[in-house]
Amino acid sequence: MAIIEIQKLTHEYKEYDEENREREVVRALSDVNLNIEEGSFVVILGHNGSGKSTLAKHVNALLMPTEGAVYVCGKNTAEEADSWKIRKDAGMIFQNPDNQIIGNVVEEDVAFGPENVGVPQDELSERVAMALEKAGMEAFRMESPNRLSGGQKQRVAVAGILALKPKCILMDEPTAMLDPSGRREVLNTVHELNRKEGITVLLITHYMEEAVRADRVIVMDEGHPVMDGTPKEIFARVDELKEYHMTVPCVTELAYELKKAGVALPDGILTKDELADALLKAREDSKEQSGADKA
């Protein structure tokens, strides 16, 4: 079942001059049709300005369609009365962890969301405990968020969303400001939530490595999806990705370069082991070949 349905979605940003006359219209999304299946892990790639963030804001009812419609868990984002429910169902994590933390103590910060939607006090502490546990942050319950690393802060932000019992988590470059271990931490946390809790994840990123474990990869360009498939399918199309200013994961890049240099390798290699298997085979074949030549 589709948890997010995007139908003929167009979004235009309008700019006005001093006299409030329309100066320019920028079309950020044009005629986007997408269905996101419940429980799937979807990565959205695309260069700066391709429309990815605008798309995510539509799913969170932060923007209203200029044309078309967006449904989240069956609710139309254009219905203002539903926008709070939609934000509860589809919580959003932004790039900068410092901009989304408001509590003086981790526990307080996580409680902010449910408190705001009127969750009763006794259920509140239960939810906070559950959310912190799932985000792997229970040991930091009484800490000040200021003392946490970037990765830990993002996990507190994830816990804040989990406390609202969402069906879907939207993440707009959540790891752009993190160090390598912070990136791993956040990624592992959301993958686990996806696998164990069945939460749908929509992850926007510029790091190709983060797309390898996804169920589905969508590439945006000029305001609409131009590629859509499994990581294996998408990363097999190296030249096309480069046209859209994207790259491929490092392993895939190496395999692609080797293939160009004449090594017989399959397309879309995504892991180190796949590369090792393919290279061992290629080495065998080339030995046989030279053996045959000698004979």
Place this chain on the structure above:
Amino acid sequence: MKLELKGVSYIYDPLASKVKKAVDDVSLTIEKGQFVGLVGHTGSGKSTLAQLLNGLVKPTAGQVLLDGQDVHAKGFPLKTLRQRVGLVFQYPEYQLFEENVLKDVCFGPKNLGLPRAEQIEKAKKALRLVGMEENLYDNSPFDLSGGERRRAAIAGVLAMEPDILVLDEPTAGLDPAGRDEILSQIARLCKEEGIGVVLISHSMEDVAAYTERMLVMDHGKLCFDDAPREVFRHVEELESMGLSAPQVTYIVRKLNERGFALPDDLLTVEEAKDAILKAIMK
């Protein structure tokens, strides 16, 4: 031109009950024309180190020396230090404020009190150095793409004609093409203009591909100061510091586990490709 830290420590709050040294007894020298990478996990002290380099914070102990002169000694013009050591903060495009790109980049030279013609000349040179197209000079910074805005902000610092440029994660939030563009321009500044560059980065790939010297901070201490190829031999140590080696290093390790005998110090896709081709074709 030589910038030197001598036994520098920095403590945020010396009166606090638990004294934490953000920077702990660091000594190093940065010279013109050198491309230096600075890495460390969040909170390791690298941003504080960057601020020490440009005199924004004063060391609790030790000295910062510009061509042998203590920059915090009485009478030393700190303005000179900040002009000669330019600091580009994270997300510098948030600091763009003028109505058009050229004016924004002129802001630094204007503050130095230079005549208008000279301001514009320096601004235009800086914009050329970052590869900004001339037809964008009159645009509002808000009408630029993410990568262009970032480059305009870097130009603002370059217009001060620094000898050393310290950049705090200049590629954060940019797409792969934007990342490559900014980094190759920085490499060119280093090579052609002789500017010394200190690049703070979370990307081990970028440090491996672009820099000639690598500084690693952990808990305020400078743990490594060596060529990236040497530093990346210490994968386990780096991992225990919350860092990693470039992806290629892990790929090569895996291939060697599986029966290849590739050199263990390969850092880039290009190097790995050549070594693998040699191993397969022989």
